[in-house]
Amino acid sequence: xxxxxxxxxxxxxxxxxxxxxxxxxxxxxxxxxxxxxxxxxxxxxxxxxxxxxxxxxxxxxxxxxxxxxxxxxxxxxxxxxxxxxxxxxxxxxxxxxxxxxxxxxxxxxxxxxxxxxxxxxxxxxxxxxxxxxxxxxxx
Amino acid sequence: xxxxxxxxxxxxxxxxxxxxxxxxxxxxxxxxxxxxxxxxxxxxxxxxxxxxxxxxxxxxxxxxxxxxxxxxxxxxxxxxxxxxxxxxxxxxxxxxxxxxxxxxxxxxxxxxxxxxxxxxxxxxxxxxxxxxxxxxxxxxxxxxxxxxxxx
Numbered sequence: 001x002x003x004x005x006x007x008x009x010x011x012x013x014x015x016x017x018x019x020x021x022x023x024x025x026x027x028x029x030x031x032x033x034x035x036x037x038x039x040x041x042x043x044x045x046x047x048x049x050x051x052x053x054x055x056x057x058x059x060x061x062x063x064x065x066x067x068x069x070x071x072x073x074x075x076x077x078x079x080x081x082x083x084x085x086x087x088x089x090x091x092x093x094x095x096x097x098x099x100x101x102x103x104x105x106x107x108x109x110x111x112x113x114x115x116x117x118x119x120x121x122x123x124x125x126x127x128x129x130x131x132x133x134x135x136x137x138x139x
Numbered sequence: 140x141x142x143x144x145x146x147x148x149x150x151x152x153x154x155x156x157x158x159x160x161x162x163x164x165x166x167x168x169x170x171x172x173x174x175x176x177x178x179x180x181x182x183x184x185x186x187x188x189x190x191x192x193x194x195x196x197x198x199x200x201x202x203x204x205x206x207x208x209x210x211x212x213x214x215x216x217x218x219x220x221x222x223x224x225x226x227x228x229x230x231x232x233x234x235x236x237x238x239x240x241x242x243x244x245x246x247x248x249x250x251x252x253x254x255x256x257x258x259x260x261x262x263x264x265x266x267x268x269x270x271x272x273x274x275x276x277x278x279x280x281x282x283x284x285x286x287x288x289x290x
Binding site: 029036060087 | 176177183198206207226
């Protein structure tokens with residue numbers, strides 16, 4: 001049995017993962033992201049104990065989230081909406097979960113739309129958004 | 140109809156957030172090692188990004204960069220423009236309309252096309268520009284709430 005889901009197994013309303021994913025905004029993750037994107041903004045380099053993280057670290061935890069969706073390899077990221085609700089600090093842990101909100105076929109391509117929220121430990125929303133993907137070949 | 144208070148606020152919008160203002164230009168030269176490094180940093184090892192053999196049979200015929208890597212560049216540019224305010228309360232809504240290939244020279248910028256009232260605050264609505272040569276890479280907008288000086 002394949003370890004990914006087929007397109008016809010995905011339904012609007014599906015929640016993934018079943019329990020929110022935990023993502024630690026660690027210094028290592030932030031440093032890796034900054035290095036890979038050539039970002040040397042001193043805003044993220046403060047060593048005074050309250051180091052700020054780039055909000056676009058969302059592009060890292062979104063991958064963890066999309067992996068939890070168990071889509072087949074070869075899928076394409078078609079659209080992205082993001083809203084940041086407050087600044088993020090290194091050391092925070094986020095809880096992230098998404099729901100399938102739409103599913104359609106256009107030009108013979110199978111699309112899936114998910115909305116997600118990333119919340120801090122106290123439950124406040126840190127970031128939210130919507131991801132539209134073309135499902136990878138599943139047969 | 141726009142109220143006198145709203146008109147007053149509009150007239151005090153800082154120049155860089157006003158209609159017609161152009162955003163900074165951020166450039167990046169994309170290489171396969173850069174794509175591979177982003178895959179490692181993000182954990183996204185989708186073969187269309189990192190596996191040339193797999194990608195030859197895909198829709199693009201070769202590897203393409205991660206869309207979210209390009210979006211990270213867009214966010215950098217928006218933070219440059221806003222002195223980091225994009226990180227605090229910015230919004231973005233885009234479609235990836237063209238692939239980014241190894242060897243592409245990306246140019247990322249934007250133009251303020253409107254200043255609107257959003258949830259009780261003024262916000263600059265930006266038309267994003269992201270291209271590789273003549274090819275458009277993404278289409279969409281950013282929305283940035285702005286602080287308005289007292290008259």
